[in-house]
Amino acid sequence: MCSDSTHRIAIVGAGIAGLACARVLDAGGLSVTLFDKARGVGGRMSSRRLPDAVLDLGAQFFSVRDATFRRAMESWRNAGAIAPWPTSMWSAESGSWQRHDDDLERLCGTPSMSAVTRHLANGLAVKAETRIEHLEGSAGQWQLVDEHGERHGPFTGVVLATPSPQAHALVASQDQSLAATCETVIQRPCWTAWALFDDPLPALPDVDDDWQAVRLNDSRLRFVVRNQLKPGRQHQGESLSLLANLAWSEARLEDSEETVVEALLDAFQQALPAGTRLPAPSALGAHRWRYAQPDVFAGGEAVNLDYRLSASGLALCGDGWRGPRVEDAWLSGHHLGEALVAKFT
Ligand SMILES: Cc1cc2nc3c(=O)[nH]c(=O)nc-3n(C[C@H](O)[C@H](O)[C@H](O)COP(=O)(O)OP(=O)(O)OC[C@H]3O[C@@H](n4cnc5c(N)ncnc54)[C@H](O)[C@@H]3O)c2cc1C
Known part of the structure; x- marks a missing residue:
């Protein structure tokens, strides 16, 4: 159970990037909930x-x-x-x-x-079979709305740990700058x-x-x-x-x-x-x-943003922001987790 003052962070996407981010947030004392549309964790590492x-x-x-x-x-x-x-x-x-x-x-x-992502998910709060369809609210007071219209929140921050087109669909109405970043990958x-x-x-x-x-x-x-x-x-x-x-x-x-x-x-x-x-x-x-x-070379030059974190508490991580491998996705999520812990504690 977290206290009223604990910052609550939602992560959409329980692939390796979302889980890497969640592990750092959890270790840093933040309350974290992962949401994934699939039956289990893993994303592109699932079997x-x-x-x-x-x-x-x-x-x-x-x-x-x-x-x-x-x-x-x-x-x-x-x-x-x-x-x-x-x-x-x-x-x-x-x-x-x-x-x-x-x-x-x-x-x-x-x-x-x-087995890797199941190991990482151990002890974390994961809401599977929950497709997030849009975000509502504003800085510090984010609500996630799923495909059945159920609201989850409020959350201080929301991490979109999904491929760029799926992140774009969620941030397009909330943050033009993050949406524009999604379009580059x-x-x-x-x-x-x-x-x-x-x-x-x-x-x-x-x-x-x-x-x-x-x-x-x-x-x-x-x-x-x-x-x-x-x-x-x-x-x-x-x-x-x-x-x-x-x-x-x-x-x-x-x-x-x-x-x-x-x-x-x-x-x-x-x-x-x-x-x-x-x-x-x-x-x-x-x-x-x-x-x-x-x-990551679509625009001619390699994109290596690592992750993106906006002042409003919306953030992007995953392989799209770093490179096409498991290691890149993990590092992107891990580094974003460190930045969120620094921001909120
Ligand atoms: C066929 C294939 C082979 C590969 N081979 C290798 C390899 O050999 N070595 C290597 O290093 N890398 C390989 N990769 C790449 C590697 O799998 C990825 O880089 C890495 O797994 C990406 O992790 P991620 O967490 O960024 O994204 P993902 O694993 O895609 O996780 C994103 C998660 O978000 C969820 N999601 C999306 N939208 C929503 C929503 N609206 N609401 C709720 N949940 C949502 C998805 O269900 C998914 O679980 C391969 C990829 C593929 C597809």
Whole structure:
């Protein structure tokens, strides 16, 4: 229970950015409530749970460059929420497969990518399945109105931790300057297909049997991941995530799921060495990410605002303000959290 003098902050969006911000606010003694339209937390780090498999359809792994993010990552590793992955990465072009070795440390959630965001959400107040449709009020007295017309508030500050077009829809009537900032960041779409197989994939000549991921040089498909070879998922059978190219996704945004799955599986078949055939899938599907990746170079120069905080207590954070990776989204939310604690305590 918070006292009357405690500042209350609402965060719209319980992806990694909103959760990073919430953790700092909570540690700083502010009262925080997260709202998300989805059934759970995670946003683009969420995973699809099927009866026999867990599939990561958004972020597949994350890398670590920043020292502050590294400290957070170490605590998630100690809590068992993440593990190194992939350890067997390949690249393929016209049926020729090469091992892809570099020095970049990559990690993923265990037993699913959403383990990271579930870990971060522990102990926080999260209102799931609550789509915020508009904001009302003014500085220090913000109300959030959801899709059923229910009002939540008042809040001293409101953080919009969503892709820029979704933040724009909420700030447009309240803050012209923040709305204009939202217009500077384009979020590009991405289709991800998935396929389950009763039989394992065929062995590929001169490639590890346990290859985990392959990058493709193809106009349709850019990345294929074997979910059952991610840490903590040994129980599941052959289960692929197939991530489409962004330009191809843009052109096919309104295509049906069936058309997309067929095209991406065909692209993967074409990428296999001659003479190897994919077995028949036992289940298929696709997920359309309408706002998958910020084009931070859309205006010619890289946008790196980190976050935005207005005098009225409205704020923006997320990957759109920093860069297209999990690490960028986390840093944006974390830095905004620090700025809000400094402003309100
Ligand atoms: C296919 C794909 C592959 C990727 N691969 C990688 C990768 O391998 N490595 C990497 O580092 N990054 C990757 N990324 C990028 C990474 O996933 C994102 O940068 C990061 O997850 C963004 O986090 P976020 O918190 O800023 O936004 P999000 O995760 O999008 O969170 C925003 C949240 O806001 C909620 N929301 C939106 N509007 C409303 C509203 N009106 N009311 C309530 N809730 C709302 C949404 O439901 C969502 O949960 C990938 C992304 C995609 C889509």
